[in-house]
Amino acid sequence: MKRLFDGVIKFRSEDYEERKELFEELGTGQKPHTLFIGCSDSRVVPNLVTKTLPGELFVVRNIANFVPPYRATGEYVSTTAAIEYAVNVLNVENIIVCGHSNCGGCAALYAEPETLKDVPRVNRWLDLGRDVMKQVDEISGGDETEREWMVEQMNVTEQMKRLYTYPFVKERHEAGKIAIYGWYYVIPTGEVFNYNFDSGYFELIDSEK
Template sequence: MQDLERFVAGFRSFQKDYFGPENSQFERLKQGQSPKTMIIGCSDSRVDPAILTNCAPGDIFTVRNVANLVPPYEEDGGRHGVSAALEFAVCYLEVEHIIVLGHSQCGGINALMAGNCGCKGDGFISSWMSIAAPAREKVLAELPGKDTKLQQRAAEQAAILVSLENLRSFPWINQRVIDGTLSLHGWYFELNAGELSEYRQCSGLFQKID
C-alpha cells in the first residue's frame, strides 16, 4: 500500500505541475502528439527512457519490452505489439529518429546467455529472447571462455545491433532510411558508471557520448 500511496501522491504532484491554473504545458498536447523520436527501451525499472533523457510529456514515443528487442518484419497474422507501435510511429507520426536503448545488467540478456529464459521452459520469455539468439551466438564465437560479465556486456550491445538490423527489415522503415527522412540509432546505458554510449558505424564500436 505504501507504493500505491506514493504513486497517488506523485500523480497529484504531476497534475499540479502540468495542469495547474497557471500551467499550459499540456494545452498543446490536448490536441494530439507529434514527437519526432521513438525510443525502444527495456522494461527494466532502472532504465526509463524519459527519465534518462530528461524529456517532458510529448517529447518521445516510447515502447518498452524485455531486453529492448525489435523482432523482424513478419506477416504471419500474429499479435505484434512492437511492430504495430513501429508502424504507428513511422507511418502516422512520421518520427525522424528511432533509438534502440540497451543497458548493462539486463536480465533478459543474462537469461539468454545462461540458456535459462523464463520460468515456464519454452514459454513467452524464451520465445521472445530467441530474437537475440544471433547476438549470443556471435559473442560465444568471438569471446569463447571469457569472463561472463564481459560476454554479457558484449551480448547486450550485440543485441542492439540485431534490433537495428531487424528495423531495416520493415519495408517502410528501410525506404525512409534510404530516403534520408529517418535515422536509426543504437544507444547503450552503463548503469555502474552512469554513462551513455552510441554505436558508430564508421568504427563498428559503441563510443561514449560526451
C-alpha cells in the same frame, strides 16, 4: 500504493502546473520526433535519461529491447505495430534502439531451461536474442563479465539491423528521411554510448565532442 497516489497528487499540483500550457497543447494530439525502443527494465527511464518533455518521444519497451523481424501476419504484434505507427502515422525523424547494462533479458539467454519453464512466453520471446548469444560465444572467450556487455551491445546492433527488414523504415532511411541510432546505457554511471557506424564501436555521448 499510497506512494503512487501521493505521486499523482504531487504531479498534478507541481509538474502539471509548471507546464500547464504544454499539457493543454498535448491534449489535442502528439508529434514526437523520435521513436525510442528500450527495455522494460524499471531502471531505464527514457525521458529522464534524455531530458525530454512529454510529447517528444514515442516509447516502445519490451524485454531486452528486441525488434522482431518484419513479417506479414494476422497475429497480435505489439512492437511491430508500434514501429509501424510511429513511422507511417507519426512520421518520426529518428529511431533509437537503447540497450543497457545488467540487462536481465540478455542474461536470461544463458539461463538453464528449467529456470524458464514457468515463463514459456518469455522463453519464446528470448529466441529473438539467441543468434546474438551464439555470435558472442564464438568471440568472448568464455569470460562472463566480457560476455555480459558484449551480448548487451551486440544485441543493440542486431535490432538496428532488424529495423531494415521493415520496408517502410528501409525506404525512409535510404531517402534520408529517418535516422537510426543505437545506444548503450550504463546504469551505475549514467553514461550513454552511441554506436558509430563507421568505427563499429559505441562511443560516449559527451559534451566535449
